[in-house]
Amino acid sequence: MDRDKCTGCGKCIDACPGQIPFIHPRDGYAVICDLCGGDPECVKVCVEAGYNALITTPRSPSEIYKVYARTPQDIAKDLVSKLYGEEWEGWV
Numbered sequence: 383m384d385r386d387k388c389t390g391c392g393k394c395i396d397a398c399p400g401q402i403p404f405i406h407p408r409d410g411y412a413v414i415c416d417l418c419g420g421d422p423e424c425v426k427v428c429v430e431a432g433y434n435a436l437i438t439t440p441r442s443p444s445e446i447y448k449v450y451a452r453t454p455q456d457i458a459k460d461l462v463s464k465l466y467g468e469e470w471e472g473w474v
Contacts, residue, residue, distance in 0.1 A: 387433055
């Protein structure tokens with residue numbers, strides 16, 4: 383995600399079959415997942431629209447393990463911190 387290029391238009395949300403991307407409530411840029419297996423519709427529509435704010439980055443199996451082999455509480459803490467700032471981590 384290139385925050386300088388993202389306009390917060392929401393085209394990535396409309397393009398995603400699961401409607402997973404969302405616009406960050408505080409900063410106004412798109413937040414996407416990486417669950418499409420390397421062929422995400424959100425990235426395609428961003429490139430087609432000329433924004434080029436979203437890109438895919440390949441991950442090694444060891445990196446994927448680090449992301450997905452985590453407890454739900456750790457994932458929730460990271461999400462709360464990214465969305466609302468570190469001061470909200472105690473809420474999880």
